[in-house]
Amino acid sequence: MKSTFRTMMTAFTVTFALIAALAGPSLAESKNDLENKKNGVNSEIDGAKQSYDESSAAAADAAAALQASQAQLASAQATLGSLRGQLVAAQAYLAQVQAQLAQAESDLAQAEADLAEGERKVEETSDEVAEFSVQQVQAGDPGLRAFGQLLLGQEPSDFLEQMSVNSTIADVQLSKLDSLDADRVMLDINEQKVQDLRDQVQAQKDEAAANVASISALEQQAAAQEAAVAQLVSTNSAAKSAADAAVAEDAASIAALEAERNSLETQLRQLAEQELANANKNKSSSSGGGSSGGGGGGSSSGGKLSYPLSSVRITSPYGYRVHPISGRYKMHDGMDFGASCGTPVLAAADGTVISQYYNSGYGNRVILNNGVINGANIVTTYNHLSRFAVSAGSHVSRGQVIGYVGTTGSSTGCHLHFMVLVNGSHTNPANWIG
Structure with a gap:
């Protein structure tokens, strides 16, 4: 170590x-x-x-x-x-x-x-x-x-x-x-x-x-x-x-x-x-x-992001919590959606795939640059995937399958950890999806 x-x-x-x-x-x-x-x-x-x-x-x-x-x-x-x-x-x-x-x-x-x-x-x-x-x-x-x-x-x-x-x-x-x-x-x-x-x-x-x-x-x-x-x-x-x-x-x-x-x-x-x-x-x-999407996509639906899964079941919201693995009280920097492993994960808005890779904490992840939405630069990340459906540099459309729910990385079970970064800092996804 x-x-x-x-x-x-x-x-x-x-x-x-x-x-x-x-x-x-x-x-x-x-x-x-x-x-x-x-x-x-x-x-x-x-x-x-x-x-x-x-x-x-x-x-x-x-x-x-x-x-x-x-x-x-x-x-x-x-x-x-x-x-x-x-x-x-x-x-x-x-x-x-x-x-x-x-x-x-x-x-x-x-x-x-x-x-x-x-x-x-x-x-x-x-x-x-x-x-x-x-x-x-x-x-x-x-x-x-x-x-x-x-x-x-x-x-x-x-x-x-x-x-x-x-x-x-x-x-x-x-x-x-x-x-x-x-x-x-x-x-x-x-x-x-x-x-x-x-x-x-x-x-x-x-x-x-x-x-x-x-x-x-x-x-x-x-x-x-x-x-x-x-x-x-x-x-x-x-x-x-x-x-x-x-x-x-x-x-x-x-x-x-x-x-x-x-x-x-x-x-x-x-x-x-x-x-x-x-x-x-x-x-x-x-x-x-x-509205122009600097990352390759503008935004419709009133500037909101779409839900990244077809069915919505939030298992852990954004904010401080006791981590289920380490037991430490820390910030949960995204929103967890409960779903079976293999469930398709959808792009929350048009954008360009910045990268897709494996991380020991987040597991398999896809990072989308969704461009400028409501006057702010938006980046969305999709974590703990079982596998990828897109590659780095690809342009994707809202609702397109970009990966599949998994439990890779630091995870206790099948779920999607969804993050929203506004101008480079993570924020509560609940304020942007709907």
């Missing part, structure tokens, strides 16, 4: 060169050429305005998309900041857990050493108790042995001393048994402590590993989110720039085309004035007066 702008500007320059060159040719040739160019420019203006509307809508959509993505970026950046805060906290906690882990491992080493010492003591005490038990079995009861010695004549003082020694030995042995029980209790405690510490260290190791995994996931999530949103903003920013450029280019195209149209309309008005002056000059110089 945008590549056509330079082409339009080139055509604009060439058109002015052609206008300047038209000073030499005849009046009819100049007017015909200008009418053709004006009609083409009008169609291009319609297309350029539709393109402008589309590019403006695209620019608005792009701006909305960019605004939405920028809001998403702000949200993503806020989320990223929060994640980074969590990351710092997680790293601090990891350092704390690692310090606790080091202490727990130290406590575990000490507990394992205590456990080994306890196991050694229990084993030593067990050996002593076992040896004592064997000696007791082998020697028999010490009290009975001392009493037997007393009966055999041992001095009572020796008996008492032996009994005291036996009592002391018994106390030592009882103490060893108590110590053995105590060592066994401490051994059980240390075993449980070692197991608890092992469980604690393992739990802290697992927690630290999970924390490291969580940190890694947070880092990846934050990086991916930031990259995705940044790419979205970059894409939408480029789209908005392209849309803004398209709007500016379309606006420049419209301005150039409207300037060209205004220049052509000025030239047409000047030529129409010249044609009217020539008609008046011919009228005053001819005997008997009469």
